[in-house]
Amino acid sequence: MNLFRSEEHLTRWLHHWHAAGDYVLPVDEWAKVFSAPTFRRRLDLDYLARAPEYLEEYRRALQAAGKALPAPDRILSTVLFTDIVGSTRHAAEVGDSEWRALIRRHDDIVRNQLQHFGGREIDRTGDGSLSAFQSPARAIRCAQAISAAMHSVGLQVRAGVHSGEVEVLGEHLGGIAVHIGARISALAGPDEILVSQTVKEAVIGSGITFDDRGTHELKGVPGEWRLHAVAS
Amino acid sequence: MESLAVRWLFPGQEVVVESKCLDCSGSVRLRMRDEEMLEIDPQKAIGYMPSPFAPSRVGSAAFN
Numbered sequence: 001m002n003l004f005r006s007e008e009h010l011t012r013w014l015h016h017w018h019a020a021g022d023y024v025l026p027v028d029e030w031a032k033v034f035s036a037p038t039f040r041r042r043l044d045l046d047y048l049a050r051a052p053e054y055l056e057e058y059r060r061a062l063q064a065a066g067k068a069l070p071a072p073d074r075i076l077s078t079v080l081f082t083d084i085v086g087s088t089r090h091a092a093e094v095g096d097s098e099w100r101a102l103i104r105r106h107d108d109i110v111r112n113q114l115q116h117f118g119g120r121e122i123d124r125t126g127d128g129s130l131s132a133f134q135s136p137a138r139a140i141r142c143a144q145a146i147s148a149a150m151h152s153v154g155l156q157v158r159a160g161v162h163s164g165e166v167e168v169l170g171e172h173l174g175g176i177a178v179h180i181g182a183r184i185s186a187l188a189g190p191d192e193i194l195v196s197q198t199v200k201e202a203v204i205g206s207g208i209t210f211d212d213r214g215t216h217e218l219k220g221v222p223g224e225w226r227l228h229a230v231a232s
Numbered sequence: 233m234e235s236l237a238v239r240w241l242f243p244g245q246e247v248v249v250e251s252k253c254l255d256c257s258g259s260v261r262l263r264m265r266d267e268e269m270l271e272i273d274p275q276k277a278i279g280y281m282p283s284p285f286a287p288s289r290v291g292s293a294a295f296n
Contacts, residue, residue, distance in 0.1 A: 001234050001235060001236070001279045001280065001281040002254050002277075002279065002280045002281070003235070003251045003252075003253060003254070003260040003262070003277060003278075004254060004255055004277065004278050005253040005255070005256065005258050005260060005274050005276070005277055006274065006276040006277065006278060007276070007278050009254075009255035009256055009258075010255065010278060010280055012254040012256075013253050013254055020282055023242050023279075023280070023281045024278055024279070025278065025279055026274060026276070026277070026278050026279075027236070027269075027272045027277045027278065027279055028269055029260065030236050030279040030281075031236050031264070031269045033236075034236040034237040035267065039234070039237040039240050040240045041240075042237070042240055042241060043240070043241060043243075046250075187233075202269055208239050208246050213240060
């Protein structure tokens with residue numbers, strides 16, 4: 001942020017670069033914006049990992065200061081979350097050095113399969129991954145391939161797939177659809193790929209079959225969600 | 233790091249930002265502690281910020 005002694009000084013400043021959507025506020029108003037939770041958490045160890053989610057809080061703080069904001073880009077996408085089962089126990093068993101090597105092999109497997117199935121890596125999430133696909137069937141096939149390939153390095157993963165509108169935040173994705181995908185993944189068992197009803201209906205005709213896993217509440221997400229496990 | 237957010241890195245402590253007006257190089261002084269803005273000198277000081285939400289900047293380092 002650039003500071004000026006008053007608005008007159010800003011107007012006089014002939015060389016400033018002003019793009020649509022740039023903001024001018026009195027300092028005391030900026031102080032309120034920079035009191036948003038996102039700025040209070042900068043000492044948190046996971047701050048950088050959670051920055052995309054905090055960006056939304058920043059947006060709301062600006063909105064509260066009366067600044068009109070452009071709507072974020074929203075696209076229809078399919079998100080795939082994978083997570084290593086029993087990672088803490090496994091890491092303790094093999095030791096730090098071997099675990100790091102396993103994680104590298106895990107990452108190689110995920111990236112190879114994403115490339116093969118046309119997925120895009122969005123983020124690493126602890127001992128897992130978040131990726132995006134244009135096609136839900138491809139996301140499921142990719143999850144199956146990742147799960148099978150992990151056996152070669154002695155790992156098991158759980159996976160969750162959901163399709164919905166997501167917000168594009170640079171290279172990151174945000175919005176409730178991403179949270180739903182994460183919650184679905186967390187409910188999957190070892191080697192299991194859970195999908196939402198939305199995904200099941202979207203892939204009719206693909207030959208993918210499912211077992212009904214009943215309705216679930218997803219923490220922080222309104223309503224009940226019928227989930228299905230990929231059978232073949 | 234935005235100057236007005238730096239206070240959250242020093243909980244409970246007084247933080248002083250001594251800056252200069254980009255137009256005239258005159259002093260702009262901010263003093264703060266946690267929630268409180270203890271001093272804004274001059275009182276009419278304003279902040280100008282390029283938006284991290286402008287299409288050309290989304291995902292850039294502007295936010296960080």
